[in-house]
Amino acid sequence: MASWNYIQPVEIRFGAGLVNKIDEFAKELGVENGLLVADKFFMSNGLAQKIVDSSNGALTAAFGDVSPNPDVTEIDACAELIRQNKHGFVVALGGGSALDAAKAAASVCMTNDSISVYHGTGVALPPEHLPLIAVPTTSGTGSEVTKVSVVTNHAIGKKCPINSMNFYPTLAVVDPELTYSCPPKVTAGCGIDVLCHAVEGFWSKNHQPICDAVALEACRLVFKYLYRAYENPNDVEAREKMAEASVMAGLAFTIPLTTGSHACSFPLTNIHGIPHGEACGITLDYFARINAKDAEVGPRMNEFAQNLGFKDMLEMADAIHDLKASMGLRNGLKDLNLTEEQIADLCRISVHPNLRNNPVYITDEMLDEMYHYLASQN
Numbered sequence: 001m002a003s004w005n006y007i008q009p010v011e012i013r014f015g016a017g018l019v020n021k022i023d024e025f026a027k028e029l030g031v032e033n034g035l036l037v038a039d040k041f042f043m044s045n046g047l048a049q050k051i052v053d054s055s056n057g058a059l060t061a062a063f064g065d066v067s068p069n070p071d072v073t074e075i076d077a078c079a080e081l082i083r084q085n086k087h088g089f090v091v092a093l094g095g096g097s098a099l100d101a102a103k104a105a106a107s108v109c110m111t112n113d114s115i116s117v118y119h120g121t122g123v124a125l126p127p128e129h130l131p132l133i134a135v136p137t138t139s140g141t142g143s144e145v146t147k148v149s150v151v152t153n154h155a156i157g158k159k160c161p162i163n164s165m166n167f168y169p170t171l172a173v174v175d176p177e178l179t180y181s182c183p184p185k186v187t188a189g190c191g192i193d194v195l196c197h198a199v200e201g202f203w204s205k206n207h208q209p210i211c212d213a214v215a216l217e218a219c220r221l222v223f224k225y226l227y228r229a230y231e232n233p234n235d236v237e238a239r240e241k242m243a244e245a246s247v248m249a250g251l252a253f254t255i256p257l258t259t260g261s262h263a264c265s266f267p268l269t270n271i272h273g274i275p276h277g278e279a280c281g282i283t284l285d286y287f288a289r290i291n292a293k294d295a296e297v298g299p300r301m302n303e304f305a306q307n308l309g310f311k312d313m314l315e316m317a318d319a320i321h322d323l324k325a326s327m328g329l330r331n332g333l334k335d336l337n338l339t340e341e342q343i344a345d346l347c348r349i350s351v352h353p354n355l356r357n358n359p360v361y362i363t364d365e366m367l368d369e370m371y372h373y374l375a376s377q378n
Ligand SMILES: NC(=O)c1ccc[n+]([C@@H]2O[C@H](COP(=O)([O-])OP(=O)(O)OC[C@H]3O[C@@H](n4cnc5c(N)ncnc54)[C@H](O)[C@@H]3O)[C@@H](O)[C@H]2O)c1
Pocket: 039, 040, 041, 067, 068, 069, 070, 094, 095, 096, 097, 098, 100, 137, 138, 140, 141, 142, 143, 146, 147, 148, 149, 150, 178, 179, 180, 181, 182, 183, 186, 190, 193, 276, 277
């Protein structure tokens, strides 16, 4: 008999131009003296300053020192600024990196600790946190609705997610117009991340009916609109539908959690610098073929694929492969000329808790075979 829990504490506002209403949202939440945490792109193109200026005093400072795959030191610096200025709330503007950094900073600022204390250590963050308004500018991570913050400690080569109920933003403000400036390569990689969240959430060992339903719709939208958004950054409908897909896929995975492709993405990003979405996508069709063969999960995955118009999961895996290739994304690691030692490192670091959410148990031998195969593919 099925048994499951569902919770979704984030209020979501979706619509073009909503980024200009931060002052109204702050008033509704009854918060003041806010800090804007913004991606560098928006610090340099002037939008961050414009948002502060038009906030009618609700935002009093901006922090833009956030890199892709944010480092523990950046989160600590942001938390220290929040403590010093006694900020009352945080607005996060950017891709998953800025959102995750702000989520972690808005929590850890309530302690005197470094985020490192909670990073991959199993130590739980205290429940207090500052109200946070998350404004995504990529259609990718779904971080605006998730309880996950993916943090990197570059000094010791560790990238892993921190899960905490107090990472759920207070409000997600999804304004698809913010994604128009994403370059095609970012659109492509982030869009494949959406697909990974949806597919992995669906086949995760912890999947459940509500997340399953949004996963299917998110996948349908990706197959229909991602290539269009990649090809024409100003395709209003495609941008809007991908923004929808991204939020839905966030909802699809935040409870079931991701699986093999995300586990393998961490070393691919950390060691080889492959952007998150592209790194996740490299193994998605490979895991799809493994999971499709399983007697228990296979039929469920075939039905999922059939609902999306494919003959079965194997045909869907081919379509994922071709979609990546059509957008110039990697389907292999051949150009890296990986040594046996490097392949062994990828295998070792991929054994991460997310790998254990994969419905089929992935052995060391299976990882070794997969990375050798990928090392021979473009
Ligand atoms: N919290 C979660 O639930 C979750 C889920 C998946 C991944 N992640 C994490 O999120 C991070 C990746 O986030 P991402 O894929 O959104 O990319 P990102 O935030 O790292 O941004 C990628 C690049 O795109 C630029 N950019 C972002 N928005 C732009 C825009 N509108 N116009 C022009 N340039 C823009 C950034 O400046 C950056 O150079 C990784 O650390 C990943 O592990 C988090």
